[in-house]
Structure formats: structure tokens, C-alpha cells
Amino acid sequence: MADDLMPASTHTRLGRGPAIAVLAAGALLTVCAILPWAGIQATSSLIGAGVASDVRGIDDPLGVYTLLAGLAALGCGVAGLIAHPRLAALAIVPGAVAVFVLVSYVVGSDGLRDRVSIHLGDLLSIEPVIRPGWFAALACAVATVLLSVVALVRR
Numbered sequence: 692m693a694d695d696l697m698p699a700s701t702h703t704r705l706g707r708g709p710a711i712a713v714l715a716a717g718a719l720l721t722v723c724a725i726l727p728w729a730g731i732q733a734t735s736s737l738i739g740a741g742v743a744s745d746v747r748g749i750d751d752p753l754g755v756y757t758l759l760a761g762l763a764a765l766g767c768g769v770a771g772l773i774a775h776p777r778l779a780a781l782a783i784v785p786g787a788v789a790v791f792v793l794v795s796y797v798v799g800s801d802g803l804r805d806r807v808s809i810h811l812g813d814l815l816s817i818e819p820v821i822r823p824g825w826f827a828a829l830a831c832a833v834a835t836v837l838l839s840v841v842a843l844v845r846r
Contacts (some may be wrong), residue, residue, distance in 0.1 A: 707772055709842035710779035714768025716838055717782060720789060720831035721761030724748040726824025728796065736813045745822060753796045757828060760789035764835045771842060780843035786835030793829045797821065 727745035734741035748754030763785035771779025808818040 707776055709838060709845050710768055710771030710776045712768075712838045713771060713779040713782045713835060713842055714765060716831055716835040717761050717764030717766075717768050717785075719761075720764060720786075720828060720835060721758060723824055723828035723831050724754050724758035724761055726827065727822040728754065728825040728828070730820050730822055731817065732820045733815065733817045735815050743820075748824060748828060751796065753792045753799070756792045757789050757832070760785035760792065760832070764789075764839075767839075776842060776845075780839045782835055783839035783843075786832050786839055789832035790829065790836065793825065793832060796825070 725747060728748045730743050730745040732743045749758055764782040767782035768779050810816045
């Protein structure tokens with residue numbers, strides 16, 4: 692009789708926590724695919740200025756794959772909210788794919804021209820750089836994997 696008096700939403704809300712977390716990580720991963728991931732930066736200490744050109748994640752096919760993985764993780768989080776919280780654990784697949792794609796983006800062999808740094812003393816320095824958007828995307832992808840594991844083992 693006392694169990695009937697307890698609100699049922701408290702137990703349901705606690706069980707949906709990992710699904711909400713997976714949904715949020717998938718949404719953030721989707722947003723991070725639009726942020727700048729890399730660029731070319733030219734600086735000169737003689738004039739005290741620099742020029743940078745950025746490349747967004749979705750400008751590259753690997754960025755599009757990351758965007759799709761984020762959308763898939765978002766869908767798994769929604770399925771975990773609507774149907775059963777353990778369905779959010781399926782986001783481990785797109786999360787792992789996103790981690791693989793992001794690492795491939797950095798170590799991939801797109802050509803030597805993207806990996807060459809030119810340093811001419813104080814006159815000119817040209818080098819490729821990794822922007823914070825790539826690091827944010829990697830953090831979101833790893834978080835998606837970890838939160839998917841939590842959704843699987845949490846009772």
C-alpha cells in the first residue's frame with residue numbers, strides 16, 4: 692500500500708539519467724562537427740601579426756561522418772528516453788566510430804602539403820594547427836562511449 696503512495700516518476704527519472712546524458716553528448720558531438728577543426732597559421736614576428744585559415748569539420752568527409760555519428764548517438768539517446776533506458780547503450784557504436792574517425796582525421800595521409808611546417812627564422816612561420824573544435828569533438832565522442840557503457844550497466 693505504501694508503494695502506491697510514492698511518486699512513480701522518481702524511479703523513472705533516475706533510470707532515464709544515462710539516456711539523457713547520451714542524448715546530450717550526441718547533441719554536442721553533432722554541434723562540434725560544425726566547429727573549426729584545423730587550419731593553417733602564418734605568423735611573422737617582424738610585423739607582429741599573423742594570418743590563419745580554418746577548416747570546419749564538415750568541410751571534410753570525415754567531419755560529415757562525425758556529424759552522422761553524432762546524430763545517430765542523439766537518436767539512441769532519444770530512443771532510451773522514449774522506450775527503454777538501455778537502448779541508449781546502442782550509442783556506443785556511433786561513439787566509437789566517431790573516435791576512430793576523429794583520430795583518422797589527424798593521422799590520416801591526406802598528403803605532405805597539409806603536414807609541412809615552414810620556419811624562416813623571425814621572418815615567417817607557416818604551420819598546420821589543430822583547433823579546439825576537434826578536441827571538443829573528441830571529448831564528446833569519448834563521453835558518448837563512456838555514457839553508453841553507464842547506460843548499459845546501470846540498473
